[in-house]
Amino acid sequence: xxxxxxxxxxxxxxxxxxxxxxxxxxxxxxxxxxxxxxxxxxxxxxxxxxxxxxxxxxxxxxxxxxxxxxxxxxxxxxxxxxxxxxxxxxxxxxxxxxxxxxxxxxxxxxxxxxxxxxxxxxxxxxxxxxxxxxxxxxxxxxxxxxxxxxxxxxxxxxxxxxxxxxxxxxxxxxxxxxxxxxxxxxxxxxxxxxxxxxxxxxxxxxxxxxxxxxxxxxxxxxxxxxxxxxxxxxxxxxxxxxxxxxxxxxxxxxxxxxxxxxxxxxxxxxxxxxxxxxxxxxxxxxxxxxxxxxxxxxxxxxxxxxxxxxxxxxxxxxxxxxxxxxxxxxxxxxxxxxxxxxxxxxxxxxxxxxxxxxxxxxxxxxxxxxxxxxxxxxxxxxxxxxxxxxxxxxxxxxxxxxxxxxxxxxxxxxxxxxxxxxxxxxxxxxxxxxxxxxxxxxxxxxxxxxxxxxxxxxxxxxxxxxxxxxxxxxxxxxxxxxxxxxxxxxxxx
Numbered sequence: 001x002x003x004x005x006x007x008x009x010x011x012x013x014x015x016x017x018x019x020x021x022x023x024x025x026x027x028x029x030x031x032x033x034x035x036x037x038x039x040x041x042x043x044x045x046x047x048x049x050x051x052x053x054x055x056x057x058x059x060x061x062x063x064x065x066x067x068x069x070x071x072x073x074x075x076x077x078x079x080x081x082x083x084x085x086x087x088x089x090x091x092x093x094x095x096x097x098x099x100x101x102x103x104x105x106x107x108x109x110x111x112x113x114x115x116x117x118x119x120x121x122x123x124x125x126x127x128x129x130x131x132x133x134x135x136x137x138x139x140x141x142x143x144x145x146x147x148x149x150x151x152x153x154x155x156x157x158x159x160x161x162x163x164x165x166x167x168x169x170x171x172x173x174x175x176x177x178x179x180x181x182x183x184x185x186x187x188x189x190x191x192x193x194x195x196x197x198x199x200x201x202x203x204x205x206x207x208x209x210x211x212x213x214x215x216x217x218x219x220x221x222x223x224x225x226x227x228x229x230x231x232x233x234x235x236x237x238x239x240x241x242x243x244x245x246x247x248x249x250x251x252x253x254x255x256x257x258x259x260x261x262x263x264x265x266x267x268x269x270x271x272x273x274x275x276x277x278x279x280x281x282x283x284x285x286x287x288x289x290x291x292x293x294x295x296x297x298x299x300x301x302x303x304x305x306x307x308x309x310x311x312x313x314x315x316x317x318x319x320x321x322x323x324x325x326x327x328x329x330x331x332x333x334x335x336x337x338x339x340x341x342x343x344x345x346x347x348x349x350x351x352x353x354x355x356x357x358x359x360x361x362x363x364x365x366x367x368x369x370x371x372x373x374x375x376x377x378x379x380x381x382x383x384x385x386x387x388x389x390x391x392x393x394x395x396x397x398x399x400x401x402x403x404x405x406x407x408x409x410x411x412x413x414x415x416x417x418x419x420x421x422x423x424x425x426x427x428x429x430x431x432x433x434x435x436x437x438x439x440x441x442x443x444x445x446x447x448x449x450x451x452x453x454x455x456x457x458x459x460x461x462x463x464x465x466x467x468x469x470x471x472x473x474x475x476x477x478x479x480x481x482x483x484x485x486x487x488x489x490x491x492x493x
Contacts, residue, residue, distance in 0.1 A: 006030040006039055006058075008091050011084045013069065017096040019126040020049065020073040024095060027066050028084045034058040039086070043067060047080035049097050056084070071097050073129040073155070075181065100126040100157070101184040102135055105176060107163070111191040114143060114172075114450070114491050118163045118190055122178050128152040135178045137161065143192050143450040144174035163190060166440075166493030168450045170194050197456065198239035200486040202227055204476050206253045207234075207486060209466045212260025213278075215242065216466070216474055218486060219251035219265055231263050231276050236468040239488055245276040247283060253297035257304040264307045266294045273297070273307065273322070287325040296337040300360070301344040308347070310334045319349065319358060321365045329364035332356065339380040341395075348385065348395060350375050355385075355395060371398055381418040382443070386425050388414040392446075402446050410437055415465035417473055418443065426473050426492065428462045436462060438473060440492050449493050458487065 010029040018024055028041055038060050043052040049072045058065040069082060074097050083092040104123045112118055122135050133152040139145065143166050150161040163176060171194050177187040202225075204218040215233040222228050229250050233242040249272075251265035256278070263276040271292055275285035289309070296310035300321065311318040319334030320327050335351035338358075347365070349356030353376070357369040373395070377388030384401060385393040390409070392402040410431040417426045420443070427439040436458065440449035460479030467473055471492040476484050 005087070006032055006034055006063075008041070008084060008086045008089050011082070011091045011093050013082060013093050013095055016094065017098065018071065020071050020097045020099060020129065021127045022071055024069040024071075025066060026052070026069055026082060026093075027064055028056060028058070028091075029064045030058055030086070031063060033061050033063050036060050041065070042085040044083050044085070045069070045080050046083070047078055047097075048072070049074050049078050050080035050082065050095055052082055069095060071095075073127045074099050075129045075131060075133065099182060100124040100128060100133060100180075101182065102178050102180040102186045105178050105186045105188040107176065107188050107190055110188070111193065112165060113193045113196075114165050114168045114493065116165060118165070119160055120146070120163055120176060120188070121158055121160050122150055122152065122186070123158045124152055124180075125157075127155050127157050130154045133180065135159075135180055138177045138179075139163070139174050140177075141172055141174035141192070142166075143168045143172050144176065144190055146176060150178075165190075165192050166450050168192050168194050168452070170453055172450075194452070194491075196490045197452075197454065198488040198490075199456075199458070200234055200239045200241070200488065201483075202232070202241065202486065203484045204486055205251060205484065207464050207466060207474060207476055208255050209236075209468050209474070210256040210260055211469070212256075212258075214469065216468060216486070216488075217254055217256055217263055218476075219247075219254040221484065222250045231265060234474075234486060234488075236470070236472050236474060236488055237490075239486075243278070243281060245278075245281050245283065247274050247276065248286075249274075252294060255297050255299045255307070257299045258301050259304055261304050262299075264297060264299055266297050266309070268292070268294070273309070285324060287322065289322060289325060289327070296334070298338055298340065301340050301342070303344055306344075308334075308338060310336070310338055310349075313351070319347070319356075319365065319367075321360060328360075328362075330366055332358035332365045332367040333370065334358065337377075339378065339385075341380055341383075348375070348378070348380060350378055352376050355393075357395070371395070373398065373400075377414065377416055379416055379418045381420045386416050386418050388416045388427070390414060390416065390427060392425075404441060404446060405448065408437065408439055408448065408451055410435060413461055415462055415475065417465040417467040419467035419469065422467070422469070422471060424449075424467070424471070424492075426465065426467055428465045428473070428475055430461055434459055434461070434479075438489055438492060452489055452492060462487070 271290040293312035300306035319332040335349035347358040410429040436454040438452040460482030
């Protein structure tokens with residue numbers, strides 16, 4: 001009589017495919033039933049990503065027993081064979097372990113104003129492997145910038161990253177996308193609200209920015225109601241009018257001294273220049289210089305009692321420096337507008353096709369050079385001239401450093417402003433239909449930032465673009481039948 005011991009008849013797993021980090025149930029069957037004292041079956045796995053007990057006991061009289069397979073998170077799909085052995089026989093079953101996949105991207109907030117940021121969260125379907133799990137990121141809009149990748153740490157199932165945005169001219173929707181190493185993708189949409197625009201309802205003839213007070217100063221025309229014939233301060237953030245100083249006649253240009261103490265204006269009615277004391281709110285100087293056809297007025301850096309008058313350039317030499325009512329010796333060729341080169345001794349002039357260079361001393365001004373460089377509408381900063389052409393010109397080396405791309409310009413007319421502390425070159429351009437666009441370039445790389453389009457239908461052209469800090473610019477409107485209101489645009493980048 002031959003009596004045989006129990007033999008293995010089967011091994012099963014449920015499920016046979018699972019996400020790394022999960023577990024599966026296993027069962028082993030034998031026939032006939034286990035003897036008195038039970039029966040021990042050896043278990044093993046062919047891959048360390050799947051772990052099983054070293055052995056399994058089938059109780060006396062039983063024909064099966066259960067065990068658990070635990071798995072580790074994996075970066076790529078792997079297969080393990082789970083085997084049961086008894087005596088000289090062995091049976092195995094395959095287990096497929098899958099990596100996590102990128103399941104979602106969420107944004108907080110999902111809608112914001114340009115220039116602010118949002119925190120995004122990538123979520124995986126399971127824990128990341130020991131080496132972490134890297135998600136590749138992208139944005140389909142320049143106005144929303146994301147890092148190239150974000151890594152989910154070992155054992156974690158999510159990670160965050162920051163989306164930075166820039167100002168936009170009209171509401172923009174950016175699609176933020178992520179892709180895991182195995183090609184699974186997810187995305188979310190970020191709504192970027194447009195920059196804001198304020199129209200200050202006061203007719204002006206000129207504006208300037210005073211970095212000391214942080215205010216715009218405007219020369220108000222005689223039709224300005226209670227502000228008629230005044231210079232007034234305007235808060236760039238709110239557009240509200242603050243200090244008002246009556247000049248006594250309609251002012252033309254207005255410029256503030258670099259110490260923020262005085263505002264100088266020229267008055268066409270009597271050919272005078274008048275000085276408003278911004279601390280006392282009074283006019284404390286009227287200089288009857290009898291200058292007509294004033295094209296530009298500038299204050300002299302470091303000399304709050306001095307100013308420069310630029311007359312009609314068709315008469316040739318046309319730039320005079322004044323100390324109160326006393327002119328300094330000589331005159332210079334100034335062109336149509338002038339800019340000081342960061343100090344009170346060097347003055348550049350725009351000749352609309354040429355560059356004039358003048359030097360100043362405490363007693364006189366001298367015209368020293370005329371260069372064939374187109375610096376139309378230029379602004380000076382950091383040793384360079386930023387022009388409305390639009391180009392960047394080195395006045396010392398006498399060459400064009402950079403020509404900016406004109407693709408997005410309305411090139412009928414252009415005004416330029418610069419802000420060194422923000423490292424930005426700003427432009428306003430407009431066409432014959434009065435469509436207006438604010439453009440924004442990095443001063444170092446010349447990279448173009450998202451532009452701002454005026455969708456309000458404001459009439460006329462734009463004059464005297466100024467940078468007001470906090471990524472804000474201002475200009476005023478002009479044209480036949482157009483009220484010369486001040487326009488302030490926030491949220492540029």
